[in-house]
Amino acid sequence: MQFGEKIKQLREEKELLQRQLAASLEIDTPMYSKIERGERKAKREQVIALAQLLNANEEEFLTIWLSDKIIENVGDETSALAALKHAEQELKKKSK
Amino acid sequence: MQFGEKIKQLREEKELLQRQLAASLEIDTPMYSKIERGERKAKREQVIALAQLLNANEEEFLTIWLSDKIIENVGDETSALAALKHAEQELKKKSK
DNA sequence: TCTATATTAGCCAAAATTTGACAAGTCATA
DNA sequence: TATGACTTGTCAAATTTTGGCTAATATAGA
Numbered sequence: 358m359q360f361g362e363k364i365k366q367l368r369e370e371k372e373l374l375q376r377q378l379a380a381s382l383e384i385d386t387p388m389y390s391k392i393e394r395g396e397r398k399a400k401r402e403q404v405i406a407l408a409q410l411l412n413a414n415e416e417e418f419l420t421i422w423l424s425d426k427i428i429e430n431v432g433d434e435t436s437a438l439a440a441l442k443h444a445e446q447e448l449k450k451k452s453k
Numbered sequence: 454m455q456f457g458e459k460i461k462q463l464r465e466e467k468e469l470l471q472r473q474l475a476a477s478l479e480i481d482t483p484m485y486s487k488i489e490r491g492e493r494k495a496k497r498e499q500v501i502a503l504a505q506l507l508n509a510n511e512e513e514f515l516t517i518w519l520s521d522k523i524i525e526n527v528g529d530e531t532s533a534l535a536a537l538k539h540a541e542q543e544l545k546k547k548s549k
Numbered sequence: 550t551c552t553a554t555a556t557t558a559g560c561c562a563a564a565a566t567t568t569g570a571c572a573a574g575t576c577a578t579a
Numbered sequence: 580t581a582t583g584a585c586t587t588g589t590c591a592a593a594t595t596t597t598g599g600c601t602a603a604t605a606t607a608g609a
Contacts, residue, residue: 384570421536444524
């Protein structure tokens with residue numbers, strides 16, 4: 358599940374309109390539409406705002422949103438999976 | 454192990470100078486130095502060229518290099534690890 | 550010390566990417 | 580047709596990245 362799908366799903370469950378969420382985020386509707394379709398990426402604060410507006414878990418939202426960014430920049434490299442695993446190891450090192 | 458450390462290690466084992474590799478890559482020495490220290494990131498073709506120049510495995514080089522990019526853009530998010538795992542799952546879906 | 554060579558630090562402008570906004574488009578429904 | 584919801588396309592402004600230059604620092608040998 359990607360971020361755009363996620364917020365679309367929740368928005369529809371709550372029967373909200375794009376323009377309502379757009380207004381809350383202080384962006385225009387086309388921009389919100391693009392975020393929902395993954396054509397543009399939300400900024401961190403917007404992710405947080407959306408979690409609140411949609412009564413969702415902020416951590417989960419950030420996780421999915423970050424995951425989108427990661428996938429976007431590994432592109433279609435064949436070594437993508439190996440790189441992800443390598444990155445995990447490096448991250449664990451860093452946190453120690 | 455990050456990309457910069459890796460090429461530095463191999464370069465020193467082979468007793469090559471930064472300026473020699475820089476020349477092969479057609480960049481100046483300061484730029485090469487920055488790549489080695491991770492201050493700048495190499496471009497894909499440079500990674501491949503370096504693998505050849507240092508008799509190293511191209512796939513491995515690309516993996517480490519990609520991993521650097523990933524780590525750079527997850528920044529210091531607390532959800533970084535979870536995002537990596539999530540991204541792995543999404544990637545696996547995509548490849549199916 | 551003096552010199553030469555290797556490496557690093559800082560800076561800047563050009564190039565590339567991202568961003569936000571707008572106008573106009575489609576689609577469905579009354 | 581008319582309206583409301585959403586999408587598409589385009590554009591310039593803003594931001595980021597890039598490449599390369601100059602100067603600083605370090606290191607080793609004469």
